[in-house]
Amino acid sequence: MSACLKCGLPAAMRMEYTMQDLCGGCFTAQFERRVAKTNRDFSLLRRGDIVAVGVSGGKDSAAMLYCLDKMAKRIGGITLKPILIDEGIEGYRNVAALKAQELCSQLGYTLQTFSYKELFSASMDEVMARRDELAQEGKEGFTPRISCTYCGVFRKQALNKAALGVGANKLAVGHNADDTAQTFMMNLMRSEPARNGPMGSAGGEEEPQEGFARRVKPLVYNLEIECALFCKLKNLPFHLGGCPYAGESFRGYVKDFLNGAEKNYPGTKFNLLHSFLEIQKGLNGGKSQKSAIAASREIPMAQCTRCGEKHSGRSTGGLCKACEFLTELQFA
Amino acid sequence: MKIRVSNGLGKTEDEGLELGTTVQDVIDSRNLNGQTLLISVNGKIAHPSTELKEGDELELLGVIYGG
Ligand SMILES: [Zn+2]
Ligand SMILES: [Zn+2]
Numbered sequence: 001m002s003a004c005l006k007c008g009l010p011a012a013m014r015m016e017y018t019m020q021d022l023c024g025g026c027f028t029a030q031f032e033r034r035v036a037k038t039n040r041d042f043s044l045l046r047r048g049d050i051v052a053v054g055v056s057g058g059k060d061s062a063a064m065l066y067c068l069d070k071m072a073k074r075i076g077g078i079t080l081k082p083i084l085i086d087e088g089i090e091g092y093r094n095v096a097a098l099k100a101q102e103l104c105s106q107l108g109y110t111l112q113t114f115s116y117k118e119l120f121s122a123s124m125d126e127v128m129a130r131r132d133e134l135a136q137e138g139k140e141g142f143t144p145r146i147s148c149t150y151c152g153v154f155r156k157q158a159l160n161k162a163a164l165g166v167g168a169n170k171l172a173v174g175h176n177a178d179d180t181a182q183t184f185m186m187n188l189m190r191s192e193p194a195r196n197g198p199m200g201s202a203g204g205e206e207e208p209q210e211g212f213a214r215r216v217k218p219l220v221y222n223l224e225i226e227c228a229l230f231c232k233l234k235n236l237p238f239h240l241g242g243c244p245y246a247g248e249s250f251r252g253y254v255k256d257f258l259n260g261a262e263k264n265y266p267g268t269k270f271n272l273l274h275s276f277l278e279i280q281k282g283l284n285g286g287k288s289q290k291s292a293i294a295a296s297r298e299i300p301m302a303q304c305t306r307c308g309e310k311h312s313g314r315s316t317g318g319l320c321k322a323c324e325f326l327t328e329l330q331f332a
Numbered sequence: 333m334k335i336r337v338s339n340g341l342g343k344t345e346d347e348g349l350e351l352g353t354t355v356q357d358v359i360d361s362r363n364l365n366g367q368t369l370l371i372s373v374n375g376k377i378a379h380p381s382t383e384l385k386e387g388d389e390l391e392l393l394g395v396i397y398g399g
Contacts, residue, residue, distance in 0.1 A: 010379075011379045016367060021379065059395070224395060225369075228370050229377065232372070232377055233377060240340060240395065242396070255396070259396070263365045263367045
């Protein structure tokens with residue numbers, strides 16, 4: 001029987017990347033310390049914040065809400081508002097949403113749900129059906145895209161609308177170290193290194209940009225498997241199922257690759273995370289993330305001519321990316 | 333000895349295991365990636381070096397989805 005490196009009790013897990021055996025108690029304490037360190041390193045939460053917490057029913061957001069709840073109580077003067085984005089994927093999100101509901105009741109919060117259907121007048125199931133119809137018809141000028149391309153754009157906008165809708169100045173999302181390592185790799189593999197700049201950051205700062213809640217990522221120092229372990233050890237309700245559309249994604253490919261790399265070369269994911277943070281500093285001219293975010297605020301924003309959403313102005317016809325997709329798919 | 337192994341989707345039985353077989357041995361025999369597994373024995377999170385006993389319920393949940 002292996003013993004916990006910290007306290008000598010029977011170990012419940014082995015962290016290959018540090019070659020440490022830990023018991024459940026020492027592991028969950030370490031997990032929470034890492035969230036606290038993320039808070040210090042990236043100035044995530046401060047007194048007076050109203051934080052919309054994106055929960056999905058999955059493990060990452062469950063662990064995040066638990067840790068933020070504890071941290072908010074410790075710091076004081078912070079209000080957490082759990083929000084759930086219902087993409088409208090039958091058999092998936094509706095099942096996971098029950099877990100999110102259960103988690104919020106357990107921790108004493110009211111969950112507010114926002115759906116693609118009400119925000120964009122189309123559910124993901126409808127988007128996918130329409131995409132296939134239009135592709136089959138061979139409609140001229142129509143480019144079918146993979147599910148995650150549509151969903152990613154809609155989700156980002158939906159989360160921001162929901163956060164502003166509940167009066168939040170910050171939006172906490174459950175991105176973990178795996179997600180960050182994947183995004184970093186994907187940016188490199190697509191030859192889009194500049195995307196690793198300030199917008200991909202983990203942190204928050206004092207004044208959010210007009211029209212946006214500042215996104216904060218309290219779980220960037222914890223691995224995906226650690227989020228699952230944390231939930232299991234803390235008895236937090238979570239859903240482990242996968243999105244039925246996820247099979248189409250490039251992210252899925254990169255994720256499998258990184259999981260294989262982590263098995264054969266433990267520590268790969270954290271090495272990528274550290275590389276990401278260093279390269280980000282380089283991209284930001286040696287400045288910290290916080291000042292780079294402040295500089296990024298000076299980039300002029302455009303306003304969507306259809307829905308009024310603020311956007312970077314890169315899309316066509318004065319439309320935000322979501323409206324561009326909705327128009328392509330003939331929902332608008 | 334005989335144990336039951338579940339992956340969250342279904343259960344199978346592993347028979348004829350030698351005394352002293354560990355969770356890691358089962359993971360290796362199934363060619364799984366231990367770095368992505370939530371491992372429990374009889375409902376409790378377990379270390380891969382845990383030696384299995386007759387009738388144990390081993391759960392190997394693949395944590396490969398978003399959340
Ligand atoms: Zn311990
Ligand atoms: Zn728009």
